[in-house]
Amino acid sequence: MAASTYHSHNRSVIRRARAGDLLEFNRGWYSHWAVYIGNEEVVHLGGIDNDGINGTLKSNHVFTICGKTFNKAVVKKENFWKVVFDSKVEINNTKDKKCRPKPAHEIVREALSKLGEIGYNVLWNNCEHFAAFCRYGVNWSEQANKALTGIAAVGATVVVGGIIRELCKGRKEKTRKHLDF
Structure with a gap:
């Protein structure tokens, strides 16, 4: 979609946004998140060399190796x-239902205190x-949780499939031995 497609919508969202609100930029297959600090400015963990912010992810910038993060965000x-690109943005404070948000000035202060910090891990x-x-004092990503759940489900399926295969293999061998008598 072209940037002009969502311009009117995004202009409306930014007019309603208040300092400390979380903004979710829908990038299609994932969302980018930022803390709104006022005056049409956001603080966010963004990719170095624009990596990932516009939906163009480089495979060597997505994962960590053995939990080691690299200086790429x-x-x-x-x-x-500058951040919105051709995304549709929404104010998304839905985690307020489960976590108590800090006062707006503390959220903004927390976000600004992190400027320049480097590190990224898609899951953690x-x-x-x-x-x-910044908003709740809790590291929480529903996107990452869904990915981890998917990974766990696939892993469990593989393990259960392997167990069933081994059980069936054992039964066939037992049946063959029984028929050989």
């Missing part, structure tokens, strides 16, 4: 319109974790 303050330290931590 940084917390930065930017103009909202992504832009949604960062935004949630």
Whole structure:
């Protein structure tokens, strides 16, 4: 979709946004998150070399190896319109239902205190974790939780499939031995 498609919608959202609100930028197959600090500015964990912010992910910038994070993302303050690209943005404070948000000035102070911090891990330290931590004091990414749940489900399926295969294999061998008599 072209940027002009959502411009009117995004202009309406940014007019309603208040300091400390979390903004979710729908990038299609994932969402980018930022903390709104006022004056059409956001603080967010964004990719170095624009990696990932516009939906163009480089495979070597998505994962960590053995939990080691690499210097490929940084917390930065930017103009909202530089971050939005052709995304549709929404104010998303739905985690307020489960977590108590800090006062707005504390959220903004927390976000600004992280400027320049480097590090990224798609499952443990992504832009949604960062935004949630600033607002609630809790690292929480529903996107990462869904991915981990999917990974666990696939892993469990593989394990159960392997167990069933081994059980069936054992039965066939037992049946063959029984028929050989």
